[in-house]
Every structure is written in C-alpha cells, then in structure tokens.
Amino acid sequence: MAKREFSESTDRIVATEPVEVRRYATHTRINHWFTAALIVLLILSGFALFWPPLFFLTGLFGGGQNARFLHPIFGVVACFSFLLLFLQLWKLNIMRREDLVWARNIRELLDGQEENLPELGKYNLGQKFVFWGMFWLLLAMVISGVMIWQQFFPDLVSIPVRRWAVLVHSISAVLSVLIIIVHVYAAIWTRGTISAMTRGTVTGGWAWRHHRKWLREVARRQDTPPAE
Amino acid sequence: MSEHTAPPPTTAVSNPPVEALAPNLGDGDIVLASATPDLPPPTRQLDKLAKLIDISKCIGCKACQSACIEWNDTHPEIGVNFGSYENPHDLTSEMFTLMRFNEYEDPETGDLDWLIRKDGCMHCEDPGCLKACPSPGAIVKYSNGIVDFIHDKCIGCGYCISGCPFDIPRMSPTKHVVSKCTLCSDRVAVGQGPACAKACPTQAIVFGTKDDMIAHAEERIADLNTRGYDKASLYDPAGVGGTHVMYVLPIGDKPEEYSGLPADPKISNVVQGWKGPTKSVGMAAIGLAAVGAVLHSIFSKPNRVTEHDRVEAEEMVDDILGPEETAELATPNDEGKA
Numbered sequence: 001m002a003k004r005e006f007s008e009s010t011d012r013i014v015a016t017e018p019v020e021v022r023r024y025a026t027h028t029r030i031n032h033w034f035t036a037a038l039i040v041l042l043i044l045s046g047f048a049l050f051w052p053p054l055f056f057l058t059g060l061f062g063g064g065q066n067a068r069f070l071h072p073i074f075g076v077v078a079c080f081s082f083l084l085l086f087l088q089l090w091k092l093n094i095m096r097r098e099d100l101v102w103a104r105n106i107r108e109l110l111d112g113q114e115e116n117l118p119e120l121g122k123y124n125l126g127q128k129f130v131f132w133g134m135f136w137l138l139l140a141m142v143i144s145g146v147m148i149w150q151q152f153f154p155d156l157v158s159i160p161v162r163r164w165a166v167l168v169h170s171i172s173a174v175l176s177v178l179i180i181i182v183h184v185y186a187a188i189w190t191r192g193t194i195s196a197m198t199r200g201t202v203t204g205g206w207a208w209r210h211h212r213k214w215l216r217e218v219a220r221r222q223d224t225p226p227a228e
Numbered sequence: 229m230s231e232h233t234a235p236p237p238t239t240a241v242s243n244p245p246v247e248a249l250a251p252n253l254g255d256g257d258i259v260l261a262s263a264t265p266d267l268p269p270p271t272r273q274l275d276k277l278a279k280l281i282d283i284s285k286c287i288g289c290k291a292c293q294s295a296c297i298e299w300n301d302t303h304p305e306i307g308v309n310f311g312s313y314e315n316p317h318d319l320t321s322e323m324f325t326l327m328r329f330n331e332y333e334d335p336e337t338g339d340l341d342w343l344i345r346k347d348g349c350m351h352c353e354d355p356g357c358l359k360a361c362p363s364p365g366a367i368v369k370y371s372n373g374i375v376d377f378i379h380d381k382c383i384g385c386g387y388c389i390s391g392c393p394f395d396i397p398r399m400s401p402t403k404h405v406v407s408k409c410t411l412c413s414d415r416v417a418v419g420q421g422p423a424c425a426k427a428c429p430t431q432a433i434v435f436g437t438k439d440d441m442i443a444h445a446e447e448r449i450a451d452l453n454t455r456g457y458d459k460a461s462l463y464d465p466a467g468v469g470g471t472h473v474m475y476v477l478p479i480g481d482k483p484e485e486y487s488g489l490p491a492d493p494k495i496s497n498v499v500q501g502w503k504g505p506t507k508s509v510g511m512a513a514i515g516l517a518a519v520g521a522v523l524h525s526i527f528s529k530p531n532r533v534t535e536h537d538r539v540e541a542e543e544m545v546d547d548i549l550g551p552e553e554t555a556e557l558a559t560p561n562d563e564g565k566a
Contacts, residue, residue, distance in 0.1 A: 016549070017558045019541045049362040049385060051511055052263035064363050064383030065404060112529060150386030150399055162390045163498040170502055174510035178517050185521040190531045204541030205533035215541065219548040222557075 006092065006121030006217045013222055019204020021218060023122075023196040031085050032197055038078035039180070045071040046173055072149050079142045086135060092122045093132065099125040119212040130183045137176040144169040236275055236372065240421025240435035251417035253370060260369040262361030274372040278438035279411060279422055281346050282448055282476040283486065284457070285432035288313065288327055288344040295427030296325045299412065321400035324348055324409040325424060328487035332479070341479070345486040346424070346433065349396045349409035351375045353469030356495040357408075359503055360391025373438065373472035374411045382406055393468060393493040411472065441474060448476045467494030 010025040024032070045067045048057035058067035098118040102109075103125050105117050123131070147157045147165035157165065187193045192206040207215035234249035256271035297304060302322040307315045313329045325348035332341045355375045358367040366381035367388060377388075377397070384404035388397045397406040412422035420426070421435035428434075434444060445462040452460035461480025464470050475489070483489040546554050 013545060013549075013557060015557060015560045016542070016545055016554045018538060019545050020560060049383075051507060052265065052362065052364060055263060055362065055364055058383070064381070068383040068385045069404075109531075110528075112531060148386070148390070150384065150389070151404065154386070154399060154401070159390060159392075159395060160496070160498075163496050163502070166387065166390055167498050167502040167506065170506050170510070174506065174514060177514050181514070181517045181521055185524070188530075189525065192533050203533060203538070204545060205535075205538035208541035208544060209533050209537040212544075216544060216548070219545045223549050223553065 004217070004221065006211075006214045007221065008088070008092065008122070011122070011214070011218050013204075013218055014201060016204075019207070020201050021204060021207050021215060022200055023202050023207075024200050026200060028085070028088055029197055029200055031081060031088070035078060035081040035085055038074050038081060039176075041074045042071065042078060043173075043177060043180075045074065047177075050170055050173065069151065072145055072151075075142060075145050079138055082134070082138055089131060090135075093128045095125075095128060096121070099128065114209065120210065120214070121217075122211055122214045124210065126182075126186060130179055130186075133179045134176060137172045137179070140172040141169055141176070144172070234417065234419035236277070237416055237419050237421045238436045238440065240425030240433070241431075242421075244418075244420055249418055252419065253372070253374075253413060253417035257370045257372070258368045259371045260355070260358055261365045262358045262367040263364040270371050272371070274370065276438040277372045277374065277411070277416065277436070277472060278441040279351075279425060279433060279435045279473045280441040280445055280476065281473065282432045282434070282445075283343070283345060284448070284452055284460075284476060284478045285430045286327075286344050286346065287430055287432070288329065288342075289429060290315075290327050291427040291429055292346055292424035292433060293323070293325055293327060295423040296409070297323070299415070299423035300324060300410075302407075319347060319396065319398050319408075321398040321403070321405075321407045323398075324407065330485060330487045332485045343479070343486050345475070345489060347396075347487065349375065349411070349473065350394055350468070350493075351409075351411050351472035352393075353471065354495065356391035356393050356468070356499060357388035357397055358391070359495055360387040360499055362387055370413070372416070374413045374416065375472075376410050376413050377406055377408060379403075379405045379407075391495065391499050393490060393495060409473075438470075438472065445474065445476050449480075452476070452478055463489065465490075465493050467492050 008025075010022065010028075012022050014020050014022050044057050045061055048054050048067055049071070055064070058064045061067040061070050098120060101118045102120065108114070108116055144165040146153055148162055148169060149156075187197075190210065192203055196202045204215065232247065232249050234252045236252055257274055258267065259270050261267050296302075302324070304316055304320060304322040307317065310317060314326065316323050316326065319326050325346055328345045328347050330343045330345075332343050333339070334341065351373055352375065353373065355367070355369060358369060358375060361367045362385060363381050363383045366378050366383070367375065368378060369375045382405040384399065384406070386399055386406070388406055389399065397408045399406050412420070415422060422433075425433040425435040434441065436444075442462065442464070449460045449462060457478040457480075459481040460476065460478050463475035463477050463480075463483060475486070477483055477486060479485055483491050549557070
C-alpha cells in the first residue's frame with residue numbers, strides 16, 4: 001500500500017461509476033456536529049450576555065441565571081469535543097508550500113478560474129485557516145473563560161487580570177463567529193462540499209477539482225498490487 | 229398607605245415621622261440602567277444626595293457596620309482574629325460596609341496615625357458596575373445619585389466586579405447575586421437617611437444633599453487645616469464623575485494610605501474597550517460578514533463541479549486502479565463500514 005501523506009486511513013473510494021469518495025468517517029461527522037451544536041448554544045448564550053439587544057436569547061435557556069450557569073459548561077464540553085476533532089484532523093492541516101501558491105491565486109479561485117491553482121491534499125489554506133483559527137480562539141476562550149467563571153473560580157485571578165480576560169474572551173468570540181460565517185458560507189458556495197459532513201462522501205469530480213492530490217493518493221492506496 | 233409622599237431626606241439624624249408615607253423613589257427616577265440603551269428619560273430630577281464620611285471624626289467603633297447588618301438583615305459569618313481590628317476580613321455579600329484600619333507613620337515627623345476608613349460602595353456618578361452589567365435593569369442609578377443592584381434581575385455573572393474601580397461588589401456563593409451598599413435606598417425612599425449615618429455616635433458619617441455635604445466638608449477641611457492637617461481634602465474623585473459617598477481625608481494628598489483608596493479612580497480602559505469598540509465594531513463586523521455572504525451568494529456564481537471534473541476524476545481513478553478493481557468498486561459497497 002502506498003504511503004499516506006494527504007489522506008486519512010478512513011478515506012477511500014467507495015464507488016467508481018460515478019466516483020464517490022469517503023471523506024469523513026461516521027465518528028468524525030458525529031464529533032463535528034456535536035461540536036457545532038455546542039458552539040451554536042455557546043453563541044446564543046454568549047452573545048445574549050455580550051450585546052443587550054440579544055439578552056432575550058437567555059430565555060432559550062430558562063432565563064439569565066440559567067444562561068449564565070450553562071454557558072461555561074457548554075464551553076468546557078465544546079472544548080473537549082473540539083479536542084477530539086483536533087486530534088483527528090491536525091496532521092493534514094499543517095501548512096504546506098503549495099498553500100502559499102494557492103493563497104496568491106485566491107482571486108482566480110473566487111472568479112471561478114481554478115486552472116492555475118496548485119493541486120492540493122485534503123485541505124486548502126482556507127480550510128486550514130478555519131481549523132487553526134478555531135483552535136487558537138477556542139484555546140483563548142477556554143483560558144479566559146475559566147478566569148471569569150465567577151461561580152467556580154471567583155478568586156482565580158485579580159480584578160485587573162479579569163478585565164483583560166473578559167476583553168480577550170469577547171474579542172475571541174467575535175473573531176470565531178466571523179470564522180464560522182466563512183466556514184459555513186464556503187461550504188455552501190463550494191457546491192458539493194456539504195455531503196462530506198452529512199453522508200460522509202464527496203463526488204469524484206469535487207475531489208478532483210478541489211483536492212486532487214488527496215483523490216490520487218486515496219486511489220493509489222486502494223490499488224492492490226497484482227498477484228504474484 | 230398614606231396619600232402623602234415622603235420628602236427626600238436632607239439629614240440622617242431626624243426621627244421618622246409617625247405617619248406612614250408613600251415612597252418618593254420609583255422607576256421614573258432612574259437615569260441610568262444597565263444594558264438599557266433606550267431608557268425613557270426620568271420624569272423629574274431629584275436633588276443629588278451624598279453621604280460624607282469625615283475620617284478625622286471616626287473612632288472606629290463599627291456602629292455603622294452593626295447598623296448596616298441590622299437594617300439590611302444580613303448575616304455575616306462569625307470571624308476570627310487575624311491581628312487587625314478589621315472584622316470581617318473583607319467586604320462580603322453579607323457585609324456591605326467595613327472599617328479598614330491602617331497604621332501610618334508620617335515620613336517627616338515620625339508621628340503615628342491610625343487611619344480608619346469606612347469602606348463600601350462610593351455610588352459613582354459614572355458607575356463602572358453599571359457599565360459592565362449585561363442584564364437589562366439589574367443595576368440602576370437614580371437621579372439623586374444612588375446606584376442600586378436589583379437582585380431579581382441579577383444573573384450572577386460577576387461582570388460588575390470587573391467594572392468597579394473600587395473593588396466593592398461581592399457575589400453571594402449561594403444566592404448567585406451580587407450585593408453592595410444601597411445607600412439605604414429603601415430608607416431614602418421614605419425620607420430617612422442611611423442606617424450607618426443614623427447610628428454613627430460622632431457624626432463622622434453625615435448625610436444630606438450633595439451641595440450641603442460639600443459645604444460641610446469645606447468647613448471641616450478649614451478646621452483640619454488649622455490643626456496641622458494642611459493637606460486635608462475632600463475625596464470626590466472626578467475620574468468617575470464624582471461620587472455620592474465622599475470622604476474628608478486629613479492626609480488628603482495620600483488617599484492610598486487609607487487602606488488603598490485609589491488616588492484617581494476611573495472605569496478601566498480595558499472595560500471601556502470591552503463595552504465600547506469591541507461591542508460596536510464586533511457586532512458591525514459580524515453583521516457585515518453575514519450580509520456580505522448573502523450578497524455574494526446572490527450576485528456571484530457558486531463554485532460548481534463541472535462535467536469535465538467528473539470525467540477527469542473517473543479517468544484518474546481508472547488509471548490508478550485498473551479496469552478490474554474499478555469494476556469491482558462500481559457501486560457503493562461499504563455503506564456503514566467507514
């Protein structure tokens with residue numbers, strides 16, 4: 001079997017007429033959607049406490065006191081869930097030389113001209129940016145969040161540090177929502193992407209167009225050598 | 229309840245009237261409310277009130293603490309001696325005011341001064357707690373200057389603790405609401421001064437309109453000046469717009485010596501940045517990004533997989549796998565296995 005550089009062990013071609021490729025295993029998809037659901041709950045409860053016109057959203061959680069109690073608990077669970085996702089995805093999200101070329105030609109991509117873009121592995125720079133952005137922002141939010149977790153850590157840090165923590169927490173939250181908007185919209189704009197996280201598979205055409213090295217490697221890994 | 233409304237108090241020493249009076253402080257007197265940008269304007273302007281604490285007259289008897297506990301019906305824990313007269317050791321959600329003791333040696337004369345300051349909410353004209361609070365109406369400021377916590381609306385987040393420049397609000401670990409001195413808003417509403425001022429045996433704590441208190445402080449400072457305290461001053465810090473609890477400080481040029489009374493308190497720039505630009509710029513950026521995504525989806529073509537891509541993919545897979553394996557894999561055959 002060929003060595004694995006651009007694909008996960010669970011990635012495989014599941015059909016050839018037409019070509020269909022498994023991109024995310026079931027456990028990865030469950031992990032992704034569980035994290036996503038928690039992040040939605042975090043955004044609803046967090047922004048209710050960040051922007052007064054949204055305070056009414058605390059009603060979804062049974063009022064302000066409950067929203068205040070639940071938000072950090074959602075946060076801790078979301079971080080563990082993201083950590084599991086991180087352990088599955090980080091390797092193929094490491095930056096590579098071709099990512100720079102891709103970034104330099106980003107305009108052409110938006111204009112629908114992909115001929116000059118380099119062949120890519122499982123992820124492009126945009127996807128890697130979403131991945132690492134969420135990683136660092138969630139890390140910032142969980143650390144600053146514990147510092148302002150009044151109920152369980154009232155005296156963990158001094159008041160001046162708490163002020164910085166709440167500022168870092170809110171800026172990180174705003175940035176992560178921006179990243180999520182990019183993430184969701186890119187998945188919609190790039191037709192054929194969403195099935196990767198729903199059914200777990202993408203079409204061969206999608207894989208060839210966007211992640212050619214990945215497709216090639218997945219195919220090669222499945223090519224059994226001729227019998228001796 | 230009587231038809232008559234209680235007059236606003238001008239002193240803490242008068243005895244209560246025999247007649248039951250209607251409260252004079254209501255929702256129409258609120259001039260600032262937390263997380264409420266569209267607060268209706270107040271229906272009237274009350275005289276600004278203030279409590280003046282003359283440190284030169286304070287004997288450290290803690291009658292004010294006792295009166296505060298009694299009036300507010302709080303139950304501070306029984307404390308232990310840790311080598312200071314301070315008891316309890318800090319403000320708590322059950323102790324809204326605390327005598328803080330500090331031994332100060334004058335660097336020039338070597339004289340020892342025992343500095344006793346009654347700590348508690350300063351009732352800022354520009355309250356940092358109210359600015360930080362995310363719950364609409366949980367912290368209010370009345371037109372007479374009193375800053376009050378409305379416990380029913382408090383969500384227990386502790387943001388006010390970060391907002392306060394004086395380290396005053398305290399969270400109850402069991403009730404999950406913050407508490408602090410109310411300047412006895414419930415007594416003021418029926419024409420009475422604060423319980424601490426009423427109980428003070430030396431009238432080191434006096435209460436009335438802010439103008440009266442400033443005038444009284446000036447007399448006191450003039451008196452202190454003649455008695456060797458030429459730096460005596462009124463503590464009414466401008467950084468928070470002035471306060472409705474003021475001190476006469478005999479050592480007026482060194483407020484920090486009074487157990488860390490800040491020389492120039494103001495709402496932290498970090499808090500201002502969090503509640504200001506982060507909120508406005510942040511929400512605008514999120515709004516723009518969302519609108520931008522919608523507009524892009526309407527006005528530009530999506531990135532679609534073409535027939536060419538599909539054919540290329542099939543050729544690539546066929547080339548690599550060879551005809552036999554390609555045929556074996558023709559239709560999905562491992563559903564659920566991955």
